[in-house]
Amino acid sequence: METRTVKIALGVAAALVMAFLYLPLVVIVLDALNPARITGWPVPHYSTKWFSVAYHDSTARAALEVSLKVAAGATAVAVVLGTSAAFAVHRFRFFGRQGVSLLLVLPIALPGIVTGIALLSAMNYFGQRGSITTIVLGHATFCIVVVFNNAVARLRRTSGSFEEASMDLGADGWQTFRHVTLPGLATALVAGALLAFALSFDEIIVTYFTAGSVQTLPLWIFNQFQLPNQQPEVNAVAVFVIVLTVIPVLLAQRLMRDTGGATR
């Protein structure tokens, strides 16, 4: 129904919005390749010097290790709890079902700083210091919904008749789950897990309040911002972080392509 003029106008608008989304990412990469300590613009010449500096920085490496541990922990919790919630909400009709869905979304619908301060207040209440465990507690809370969304999207599109057939052919509940339900759900769960991992790996708003003296990679970057002349190294780490989060996300996207549920 769109006329040719409208289509062209939409095309131009879409191209401009995409350019707006991508130009800043180009700036990050160019900055990381600038060998000077003080960033100038335009970048005079390019080198991979800062990638090597960042690679050999022991504090950055330690922070990376913490971030990987946290993301792994939060993802593990989120996969178990998110899948279980998805089965409950999809397979059953019960009183308070809307409330359950709302409670799952709430941690991402309310500002992260509220979650952060709330967890800090609770830690304070119990005299608990910040540690990897407290960070995982916080991250898992908002990662559950990511796994849940992916699992529910897949369950909605898989027919229950496969499971009925399996039961009719004599399989018990566990065998049906193991050989019919789980294989159908597997890629959605992997996709959800990858997204949860990426989300946790990049998180700083909640992490800042629950970390105590522990340093995750985003916290390391944030601290470097406060120091003078650390910017080129941070840019190099930034490019690394972006690559490390984008790869799982692209993988997740491929896995969920037919279900279209790879978003939050």
Place this chain on the structure above:
Amino acid sequence: MAATSAQPPAALRRRLSAFLYRHRRLKLTLLLLPPMAWLVVVYLGALAALLFASLWGINPYSFTIVHTYSLGNFRTLWDNSVYRTVTFQTVRMAVFVTLTDAVLAFPLAYFMVRVAGRRLRAALFVGVLMPLWSSYLIKAYTWKLIVATNGPLNWSLGKLGLPHLHLAFTNTSLWITLSYIWLPYMVLPVFAALDRIPGTYLEASGDLGARPGRTFRRVILPLALPGVAAGSIFTFSLTLGDYIAVTLLTKSQFIGNLIYVNAGVAGNLPLAAAISTIPVVIMIVYLTLIRRTGAFEAL
């Protein structure tokens, strides 16, 4: 029990699954209990702790938390006009950012659904997804560099023979940055909502004599609204609670960095907790208001 465990594991498993099959309520409970227990204990529990903490006070001399309950912090919030100004400024920013993202996201999503071919559409989808997942912190920081007096923006303007802009440390730069960072959160639900509109609806509208403009206003727009509303939950909530982009990009105070400063440097956790009830109340009002548009189903 002893008799059961003596049986071969397969038989036990069979009996257990048959038992669960017959007792659906029990199965539901077992499925629902762990995630609900986690969210209620960790999340709602923490929110309860936040409410308690907001009623505590602070000893003005030793800066230690006094565990006696009073409404003193809320009194401070009410009496000091600063908090009202900051709240107003933050909500205004959230509204601006949300509107900007809606205006930018709509044509892109519309193009993806109604104009682009299958391959271009898939490419654009991934293209929107990628910036969403690349580091928030670094995107905020990059905008600080872009709008810096001698940064890429002014360099490009200079090359084009245009005058320099003085955006460094202004609310304008924060507005651009937040609109930029949250844009994918708006594009994806709008895309999903537009994608769900069956082509037959548009044909029917045309057959009934509506011109394209009218079909757009009376059919497409109302059906896309839940998507915009769903996206706005994110753009609104994320802007209300932001403190990192705020700290990096502007010198003004917003709710987020008031909480951040009080919880951190100022060491007044009770006041920080009291301030953070403001975005919670605003979000609850906001969620209640837009619930009717069907935003939750479009999330």
